[in-house]
Amino acid sequence: MAFVLPPLPFAYNALASKGMSPDTLYFHHDKHHAGYVNTLNGLVEKNPALQGKSLEELIKLSAKDPAMTPVFNNAGQVWNHNMFWESMSPEGGRIPAALEKKIIADFGSVENFKKEFKAAAGAQFGSGWVWLVQQPDGKLAITRTPNAASPISEGHGKPLLAMDVWEHAYYLDFQNRRPDFTGNWLDKLADYEAAERRMNG
Incomplete structure (x- = not known):
């Protein structure tokens, strides 16, 4: 099953008043993040041994294997960006x-x-x-x-x-x-x- 680009957890203009513009969110999410997802799916499709594994499993499998650097780079960046979007909020900044x-x-x-x-x-x-x-x-x-x-x-x-x-x-x-x-x-x-x-x- 192919990896899917998750939607942003907020609107493109939701962070504009806090210093992150709609253009930044659009290019970062819809271009950069999407590019990692698409490239990773292509790599997994070509290698049956990688199919059916989670992002975390792919990261751990490829982290120390130079032959799998492209898999690591793209799986890592998909996971990292997923975490990045989930680390921000329009109500951010307040520490509970x-x-x-x-x-x-x-x-x-x-x-x-x-x-x-x-x-x-x-x-x-x-x-x-x-x-x-x-x-x-x-x-x-x-x-x-x-x-x-x-x-x-x-x-x-x-x-x-x-x-x-x-x-x-x-x-x-x-x-x-x-x-x-x-x-x-x-x-x-x-x-x-x-x-x-x-x-x-």
């Missing part, structure tokens, strides 16, 4: 009480959490992702991954939030100002309520 308490316990303060997240985004050379994860011991941490890699492929823990730092995620709205994009994303777009649900799930 339980997650706020956990952030303060593990990072010292909300301000320190955001400072570490911004530092990770700035330190990611080239394309990649920044994640809020819950480690196996329950502690929250921030990690970053290059290109199509993720906490699933790298064993970094359970992902709670994903922020895309590929240039196509922010260039139409912020040009080369990744720090401004990151700050805006944390303050206005991040769906911390979804992160709390994942943390407790």
Whole structure:
């Protein structure tokens, strides 16, 4: 069964007042994300051994196999983008009480959490992702991954939030100002309520 591009969980103009334009959402979702889905389906169609596997299974199967790099890149990017859209909300930016308490316990303060997240985004050379994860011991941490890699492929823990730092995620709205994009994303777009649900799930 072919993988399907999931619809955005909000309208194309739903984030415009919070710094993410309809054009960014259209090109990012309908072109970039759709391209990964279509390419992955083509790769799976040509290889019976891959058929019937979930995205997570394909990622884990291909992560350390150089011969399967195209599968990894496209499966990883499909999964990462699915998580990215689910990490944002038109009502984003508000941190609910339980997650706020956990952030303060593990990072010292909300301000320190955001400072570490911004530092990770700035330190990611080239394309990649920044994640809020819950480690196996329950502690929250921030990690970053290059290109199509993720906490699933790298064993970094359970992902709670994903922020895309590929240039196509922010260039139409912020040009080369990744720090401004990151700050805006944390303050206005991040769906911390979804992160709390994942943390407790």
